[in-house]
Amino acid sequence: MSIQFVIAVTHLVSRKRPTLVSLVGIALGVAFFLAVSSLMRGSERDFIKRLVDNSPHLTVYDEYRNPQPQPATLRWPDGAVELRRVKPLREVRGIRGHAQKLAFIESLPGLRAAPVLVGSVVLTFAGRSEGVTLNGIVPAKMKGVSTIEDKMTQGSLEALAAHPNGLIIGEGLARKFGLSLGGVVNAVSPAGESRALKVVGIFRTGNAGYDETQTFALLKRAQGLLDRPDRVNRFILQFDDPYVARDVASLIEARIGYKAVSWLEASEDLMSVLLVRNLIMYSVVSAILVVAAFGIYNTISTIVMEKVHDIAILKSMGFHARDVRRIFLAEGVLLGLVGSLLGLGLGLGLMALLVQVEIKPPGATDTVHLPIYWGYDQYLLALGFAMVSAVGAAVLPARKAARVQPVTILRGMG
């Protein structure tokens, strides 16, 4: 242990009260930082979880992000001739070579994927017609990527496997048609195909629009009905960690060419609002640490003033200016570090208390716990801010101490 550090420790230990006050300042700052940060980040996560769970983490569409260039522009990139009435080539929509592409996506770790064919059909029952979205799915795969299974109020996804002509509809639609489990509806596609489908399941997500317009059938049946044999126009992906979706999206897009949209991209405006919210929150809680830093500044300045004779004697003994500066910077580091550790303990205690708080939102039936975020990044942030404030507070007194001229002090004594 360097002698500078020993002197720093001695200074602090011999001045118990100001040292303690400084420590308490930093500790309270860090604890408050953590309590607020864990609450804000926790509620943010909670909010995002709701957002994320009810929509795919990543969707691969049978589209390109940028329109395919016209052959004429490829041939004459600098050509001045403008071609009018150019239309993209007619092609059968859908993801080409979807089996290999899906196999590639499924080979990536930490995710599950399901192929879907989405199209529009008109359902007719008892003289009533409704245009709905038909999702052709593979039930076993769909279970891995969607929470729809948990939202089933009657029947199940597996029932589709057992009944090739089965159809799953939302509660809203069922009410509209007066349909119940086992009812048979007629489905007509824009391709002109028509088929009788039997309701084998009813779901309720709580989102009225979704419950009235979304229906599910077997992929094979949907392909037949929409007259798109062996076609798939979407992959739906679900991740263990939703936050990797953005990176995986660009990887997939680069690899297979089709547009891959992550939930982060789909809700970019919301994410930027959350980012701003976090910035404001961290500015406010860091300001508390800056206030605590004044306590440290005061303590170290007082020590420098009281110890000006010691500084003179150390320098006359052969200590460098930077040795002296280090002594007082070390005091800042020590106060910051010990204060942060105390604050970390206090903050964790606060968080443990907060997580037990139960609240009953107005109108809700069941109580909920406050969402608390436990991620380590906020501890590092708190520690970082505390250390920067503490060392920052020590810089000026340390510089003043380093500048003390021994003769000036000695003359004053003589």
Next chain:
Amino acid sequence: MNRGPLTPNPSPTRDEGSQWSGPILAAENLGRVLPGEVPVTLVQDVTLDIERGEFVAIMGPSGSGKSSLLYLLGLLDTPTSGRVWLDGRDTSRFGEDELAATRLENLGFVFQFHFLLAEFTVLDNVLLPMRRLGARPEEKARQRAADLLQQFGLGDQGHKRPHQLSGGQRQRVAIARALANDPPVVLADEPTGNLDSRASANVRQILHDLTRELGKTVVAVTHDLTFASAADRRIGIVDGLIAPDWRA
């Protein structure tokens, strides 16, 4: 008069092997003026040589510039004119770092007021310069500190804090600390100024013995005539100038 430093040193960075045999400490036209609206002259045109192993007393009326001269000789203050030679080296060429390093290894200070660090034990105070220099392992340094205290009759006081000692004891601790890194030169500013006659005699004897037994060079500012008469040489300072025929 054989004034080594005044004849230009042929090789300012001396070869490692060759030992400088001239004066250990020399002042060459040394002057110090405090700048200000009315500049104050502390020391004027002081030229003197101090030989190895010499015990020198600096005397003079109060306010004549004795302390100021000592600070210049001890490289604590920077002269406004002239220069200080230490062991044949021109210290006016030194930067901050080299000055500090030289004070650490080659110079020991003893002041009128003991100037010990109050939070440290007596032993730790003596250890301070050794720990800063880091030349001795901790064990060896502790042994040396204990030996020094023993030598000055403080063998059983090492664990005490400075405020638990008498003035004379503290001054002996300060001497032990000044000697910690075994510097060739010890500078003392009224080391007995605050002590009764018995403690004074003790400190005087110790400083005297340093020159005789350890070959140290001791330069001490003093008002004490008994102290001065024990010295090999007395230098009178009046109004910042050397006064050859000054008598207290």
